[in-house]
Amino acid sequence: MTNTSQIQQKWLDNPSSLPCNLPDWGLIVVEGSDAASFLQNQLTNSVLGLSRTLPGQMAQDFTGTRLAGYCSPKGRLLASAWLGLFPSAGDTDDRFALFISKDIAASTAKRLSMFILRSKVKVTDLSNDWNIAGLFCSRSQIDNIKLDPHCINLRIPNVLVSEQSVARLLMAYPKDVSIALENSDIRLSTWNDLEVLSAIPRIVQATQEQFVPQMINFESVSGVDFKKGCYPGQEIVARSQYRGAIKRRLQLAYATNAELTAPGTELFHSADPGQPAGMVVLSAQSPYISGRTDIQIECKLEALETGEIHLGGTDGPVLKIDSLPYPLIEI
Template sequence: MTNTSQIQKNWLNNPSSLPCNLSQWGLILVEGPDAASFLQNQVTNSVLGLKRTFPGAMAQGFSAARLIGYCSPKGRLLASAWIGLFPSDEKAEDRFALFISKDIAASTAKRLSMYVLRSKAKVIDLSAEWTVSALYGSDQQISNYKLDNSYISLRMPDVLVNDQSIARLLIASPGNNAFNTDDSKDSFDAWNELEVLSAIPRIVQATQEQFVPQMINFESVAGVDFKKGCYPGQEIVARSQYRGAIKRRLHLAHFNNDGLNISEAMPGAELFHSKDPSQPAGMVVLSALNPGAPEQIDLQVECKLEALLDGEIHLGSTEGPVLKIDPLPYPLIEI
């Protein structure tokens, strides 16, 4: 189990007062009179009725900030993102902001643009022009953070660590180095650790088209709306839900690295079961160095459910480190 008491001792109660620069995150804007209806037909979650968040405010709560997925026609996730509605003023047309992994932002924006057709909507990848940063701490620290009117900010779900709720805020600002940031490795590692411990997945280039949403618990973290209309892959996603076809799930795990480089535990790295070395049993979804225990690497992993019944799960090969499975911070929606 993750050594949360050590984590809290080392960094949980001493967050930076400055946002840390998230070099691995990008930003896509979808704007125009038809932006809402266009996105509604493309993504796994409903975007209709999202509360408008105006300059200087932060999108927070399910009414204003949601997790979405973008699937291939085969129902496999091409991307995931956090989305909010951020018009420039009360009279302006809709402008949706998608906080997304930077390594897939350009390809996702390009693919979305192919389906705009006659819709009055425009898809813009601003990942090279805007800086994405993040802040974590107590609810009061996040709520009191002063936001410039040029920023776009979205509050992600809190993470419970050692019975303490940690708030998280994503901030996008125009221009590189638009404001002072904490560029220390400690701050960056802390944010990544919180993201892993949230057990809310994020698709990166190495994991594109690897998962049907339920394989990484997307429906259990409010990333899928089964009552909305069609979107690419919707029939397969719905069939998986209602016919109970999912035999793989996202889990939290950790291992002692014993000199193993974090690069060997990056997203996309394969897992193997001790009794079946010939084929992968799963894949790393996200990983992070544990800030409170330098010898430990924490993971989100997608894995066959049957592989957890007996034997051991190894990273990389059956000769690799043995993973210890940790409890999820939320209940799974039963399929």
Template sequence: MINHPQNTPIQANLPQWGLIFVEGADAASFLQNQLSNSVLGLNRTFAPQTAQTHNSVRLVGYCNPKGRLLASAWIGQFPEDVNAPDRFALFLSKDIAASIAKRLSMFVLRSKVKVIDASSAWSISGYCCIESDIADLKIEVGQIGLRLPNVLANNYTYSRVLIARNNDGSESNLSDDSIQWDHLEVMSAIPRIVLATQEQFVPQMINFESVAGVDFKKGCYPGQEIVARSQYRGVIKRRLQLAHTSIDSLGSVSIAPGTELFHENDPAQPAGMVVLSSPSPTEPNRIDLQVECKLDALEGGEIHLGSVQGPVLKIDPLPYPFIEI
């Protein structure tokens, strides 16, 4: 792990991220019928511009028919040139990119749409800096830049940009130390589905509707009835929380996504699971986590990681309120 000054811009390789392109004349209407959020009207973005704000960037979920998330992604519109048809780029976890591209392709049928898993042909990196420095970032021609929401951490407001670059044979001199990026992703409290957490969560269980990942006014998509029913009938009994523990307390306990949580009063029944985690770049003995957890488990007693004998998790405040529909 490399220690970077907190206010120094950093761009690091993100090998855990992948990329899917969905392109063609019918790409927008096709994705509109598949994803939890509307993609209609997204602005087209061309280098050296970076896609940013809700007009150009959306958080989307892809659910199974039971409303469980198969994937989450950040999406933008990046045609190859001004005369080219729509080309949507979905930034998502690399370990699920191939299966998601294959599943989306199953529903193309006669639509004028092509779904491409570009995770091997394109490399993803993450650029983060304090907010005042983000104007200095320039996206090169042929690259794709998509800005994520700012994150407040360690008394700084950080800006973040995902950058996709075609592997054209030229060498990359970027750092492989992504701890700053990974930690900011955790502290954003915006979840990312990975292979270990596929089909574990209805969107509201990980606050997806409160981070603008669900449009309740758009048309149907797989699992839409379940997602809407969970919202309007008030049956949400699990939520994403931020938490932390010490590295010294871990021993052999995993902090990987999918690791289960247990309440001290119910050792036989998991109370939730890890969504994402990262060591802190500023506090050497601290691990920060996104965890999905039963709400009643938060009312009293201790929550442990891995087992009731595992390290105790301390719950931290979320950086946003829950929305009310």
């Protein structure tokens, strides 16, 4: 990617270890003695076996944090979330924290609550009461970060930039707690760009119910456990995997001087202008290259073979396709 070395050099030149607030992120807490079994029956990934992360600690690796999706009965993603197990001090019950897009947090919490029935579970949307912050730094720095005991800390996968790994940490803390922040525009835009370059999707309101998990590589980034029990849409997700029904995938792309890059913006192929070839999943303005937008797109595989993919319409900007930072699980 043409901008990765520039991003790498910029944050190496100013290696702040302070987080910045993430206004697009929210938090849902699912707690109670039946919380684990409840989520196990709702999400695409298993929550069983997650290690408990105590105050002042960091949830990390597959033992401490997992990516999970929440599907409709038709197998379409309603939400995606990073989750960990964060028990309250002195409480033996489970308490799961789900870091999720803020614009779908309330509706997701409401929908989950509809299926509690007689389970000993409480689902709470804390997005208006807690702040979400993000920190990125070098791999050598991340283990030396001093963690505030008031924060829930969840490490998400590194992003490979110019052959070096950028470590990332999601943090949640009550709004009445003050922590040291660096809320600069460049810090936030770099976090957002790193998220796009990770090629790990995040569902937002504009893309709800648009994708079966495999259409945005969810199984290739460890967001689906095909060995776990049933969950909403499980049969369709499994059928898509084992019958090779998926002909669309998430790709990385970029555009220059593009105005329509919001999630949900449709893509059109030069050879088939009458119907969309895909849509934008997530996008971010490059913090260091003027006019460049980095984009996660969901796209028909055949559209990548020949011709051009345009953003927003057949007369829109032409997308340049970049390579993915991980191998796809073949379907």
